[in-house]
Amino acid sequence: MTYRPLAVIPLYNHSKTLPAVARGLRKYFKDILIVDDGSTDGAAQALKDLGLPYISFPKNRGKGAAIKAAAVYAGANNFTHILTIDADNQHYPHDLARISAAAQADGLAVIIGFRDFSASNVPKSSKFGRKFSAFWAKVQTGRDVPDIQSGLRAYPVKIFDLLQVRDNRYSFEMEIIIKAIWAGFEVKSIPVSVHYPKKEERISHFNIFWDNARISLLNTRLTLRALLPLPHQTFVKEGAHVVKANPFAVLKEEFKNKENPRRLGLSAAWSVFWGSLALPGVRTLCLLLGIGYFNLNRPVALTMDKLALPPFIPALCVETGYFLRHGRWLTEFNLTTLGRQAPQRVLEWVLGSLVVAPLFAFFVGLLVWACGHMIRRGLR
DSSP states (O other): OOOOEEEEEEESSOTTTHHHHHHHHHTTOSOEEEEEOSOOSSHHHHHHHHTOOEEEOSSOOOHHHHHHHHHHHHHHTTOSEEEEOOTTSOSOHHHHHHHHHHHHHSTTOEEEEEEOTTSTTOOHHHHHHHHHHHHHHHHHHSSOOTTTTOSOEEEETTHHHHOOOOOOSTTHHHHHHHHHHHTTOOEEEEEEOOOOOOGGGOOOOOOHHHHHHHHHHHHHHHHHHHHSSSOOOOEEEETTEEEEOOHHHHHHHHHHTTOOHHHHHHHHHHHHHHHHSSOTTHHHHHHHHHHHHTTOOHHHHHHGGGGGOTTHHHHHHHHHHHHHHHSSOOOOOSHIIIIITHHHHHHHHHHHHHHHHHHHHHHHHHHHHHHHHHHHHHHO
8 A cells, every 4th residue: 555644642731842843844744633632731722723623521531542543534534544743742753753654664664763872861760761661562572672662653553453552551551562563563663863851841641650550561561461372363464465474375475476395394394493492482582583694584484483383383392391200191181180280280390391492393384384495496
């Protein structure tokens, strides 16, 4: 589709700075939408004076809810992307134009403005919050996201239909990035400038207690999910569309594209190896790092690990580990063997995976290579 962006200003009690932000955006963007998140500072008159399209909530629902509403509006009006900028006039519209250019160049990537905190008057809490959130993003995804709290960003509209993001307040901006990475979307950062007024002139709606509590709960939830030995739902680009990643459909597409069979086999083997290994959290990091380091086929490497889905492969690992420990197979499945002896089964799962993972990876990699080789020869 032709790139068609919608600049969005989530607004909550920043009516004094809103006109300056809107005027700046008009220099770069034809389509602008304001989402008033239940402002109580006389925003209604400011919205009328600007003459721009807007959505108004009767009560405050949160920044995430405002961005979700903008995404619904954008989808209904055939926009391909939404570009967000805060209404507090701390960001520069020309930086959003640069982010827009990056989004146009890579239509399925999420682009984040990496704020320059060498500027004056930057609160210590903002510096700490950015480092804190970047640390947890690294734990949860294995990726460096240097400024996951920045409000200057670009989203493909279709990402809102594909991802289930629960949070509706400040923490929304972190949750959607983590889940976008899990789903296989590129998340890129672009350095941008930032202006912080003096402390006495600054208006912030960040609630130190409640918003920090929400962020802590979110990080706990996302970290626990990252540690679960279950694959994330992923999506890949298929032609002009984004579809759920079915490993066999992805392989079929790569065979059609005449991808090198050896590269496909290595990519499949790498994915299956880490998908089978009983190292939750660590395996995701290693899988992602290996894709870049070994220049593997990304769609294949991000989808083939689904072949290691429970219960078959984990059960096989447990059986193998049990055999290695006791010299016989586990044949009794009851409250004692699966309940009281659960720690022993976990140990056997880890031990067995050290044998099953490389063997299964070798088998799948060899099969993919052979299929690709035969298809390639048949197409000559």
